[in-house]
Amino acid sequence: MRIEGAAVAGIGMVRFGRYPERSGAELARDAGLAALHDAGITLADVDEAYVGYIQPAAMVGIKAMKELGLTGLPVTHIENASATGLVAFREAAWAVASGRAEVAMALGFDKMTDMARGAPSRGMGRDQLDSTILPAAYFALWAQRRMHDHGTRPEHFAAIAAKNWNHGALNPLSHRQTDHTVTVDEVLASRMVAEPLTAMMACPADDGAACAIVASTDWVQRHQPDRRMVRPIASALQSEAYSPGHTFLGPVVGPATMTSTTARLAYEDAGLGPDDMHLALCHDAFANEELEYYELLGFCAEGEGEKLLDAGDTALGGRIPFNTDGGLIARGHPGGPTGLAMVHEIVTQLRGEAGARQVEGARRGLAHLVGGGSVCTVNLFEAD
Amino acid sequence: MGRVAIEQGYFTIPDDPAEPPRLLGSKCPRCGEHFYPRRLVCARCLHQGTEAVLLGPTGRLHTWTYVHVPLFAKKDGSVDAYGVGQVDLPEGPRVQAILVGGPDDFEIGMELELDLETLSSDEDGNDVVIYRFKPTAGSGRVA
Incomplete structure (x- = not known):
């Protein structure tokens, strides 16, 4: 609705x-x-x-x-x-x-x-088998499988991270601020966390x-x-839908289809599609996620995310800039307030008050988050 | 002194240390879907009342990574880097677990086998064990 x-x-x-x-x-x-x-x-x-x-x-x-x-x-x-x-x-x-x-x-x-x-955290006292593995690892598992299936290279993930670090430098409210242009090589050379993800491809705590x-x-x-x-015009929220091969134990990324399903519901509610959006904010806790969401949110076909990235379409000045405020990687990701920082950015952009990172003529924006590998929400905004 | 699970209800501990453990799973008597870990309601057809079955001990590696920070949650602080994988069991479930081996030992599609690793000992002198997957003999990475 x-x-x-x-x-x-x-x-x-x-x-x-x-x-x-x-x-x-x-x-x-x-x-x-x-x-x-x-x-x-x-x-x-x-x-x-x-x-x-x-x-x-x-x-x-x-x-x-x-x-x-x-x-x-x-x-x-x-x-x-x-x-x-x-x-x-x-x-x-x-x-x-x-x-x-x-x-x-x-x-x-x-x-x-x-x-x-x-x-003391929620994780303690839960199933012990459920808390054995570092969060970066689940996203790295997804990245490794994509490299296997689509020939994606670590340079692609690094390019997304560098883009978001550099977007963050244009946002006074971004946690991470750099005094230089972050390069693909710099991201690749940072500490390896979980192959192929390096520290600069990850959001801060x-x-x-x-x-x-x-x-x-x-x-x-x-x-x-x-x-x-600026009006919210659609908000879809979904939890996981079962499909064979579902991973139940251990914090996981969750089925990728959760994002495509949720996005489709939001677009249907609004009577709009991805081509109607002028900027998008997504869950880029790890850089490889953003590449997947280009496709799952409908901005390009499956397997075409690298082309969208390489063309510069998802950077400021491109066709559909992603994470204009730096995203989780640069702006930060404390948890509870993250989604409201996304609302803050979209409203600032649609009001035309984003300064050096302003998306020219932006009238509609999309905000996407996944949570705990178990929920996904896609929210659409429109300005008069 | 024997071996005890880090957590009850997830895997077997065979009397013979040479024998691999099995995972404690469920099978839906109506649609035949298998699950790990055990659950009462079938996630596929919503039938209430699954059957207890043993799953594994082998599977195929769906994806893997090698983590370069100490083992999360301090289950084994002496380990400073380790493999993690998702393994497709022949019965259907995809299981996420620690892998045994170095960064050059894994390849998507390879066969792995369940294995028990000792993490610590409890106050009664029992070995506290967790399951992991290791490459089966002969399934080593293709050169």
Whole structure:
């Protein structure tokens, strides 16, 4: 079903990075206040909130919300692994589109550096066999199989990583900032993590927060008459569909068809196709993923991703720029706020406020995330 | 002193150390689909009530990688690099596991066999074991 009558009224985020001296609630507060300020409101105007985070403790989200005020509003916690932020946004968008709320907030935050240091995490106490293998390995398994099937070379993965590092350098809110143009050779020469993936092909472990406020289009027209309105128009969410050879044990990438199925549903809901998009943000926790998603999101045929990449079509200035804000690789990937950073970038681009990385004439954008190898969400946005 | 599994319910530990372990799987009596690990509801036809079966001990390597950081979750901190693979069992399931061997020992499509590796010992002096896959004799990487 197409999302009707909802628009993004405000965005805010804390640049992803390492914040050993700051709590997750403080980061969430600052992102929330930035979004409220961008919308020109306070929490008193918010009818409902969805708070997303991956960190394991219970009720962390509602505690963070109290930093913004105690107004009695309904607060719901959302956790869908890496997809958390976009799923929180999806719920806020539908709360408004359904008429239940006039203004809804989606807030995401996480401190991945705490989890990386070995603080109690969801993984501990789970099936031990389930937590034996480094996350990079599952994505490397996918990359190795693609190299076998399509003749893809590590240089292709490195080219995607270099592109996203260089996009990040144009985004003041990107965690990773370089003072030079990152090259394919530099990415290939960085530390090998899981063959063929090197450290520079992987996202960092970082902290951060991001927030988006959704309101009815009537509300936004009334309160923000001079700003270009950006509307969520479709949001598809899928979990895995069984097919023979499914891998159940161990964190895995999940079936690739999950992304193609979810994208098809989103396009159908919107009555649009990949050719109608002007930029895309995808789950590039590891560079080989982005190559796969060119195809699975429908931007080229299967096995044609390398051609799209080599032609420069997915870089800024190309036909369909991917991860214009640096993606997970450069902008960062704390977990809960990642999807809301994507919303932040798409809204900034569609408002025409992206500065040096502005996609000229961008009117529609796509945001994709997978979570835990078990869920996928594809969200489409349109500007007037 | 004997051998105990790192976690119960996933694999057998044969009395004879020379014998490979088997994986504890399920078979749907209605559609015939096999699963690892065991599950009650058939994921293919949603029949409720699968049968317990043993799977393996051999399979074909679907894809693999070699990881250059210490073994995740500190199951074996002495290992600083290791292979990981997805192995297609003849019954159908695809199993993800640690591989035995060096970075030049693997090739997609090769035959592998289940193997038990000792990780540590428990307080009763038993060896704590986990399953891995190793290339079968004669299935070494084609030169």
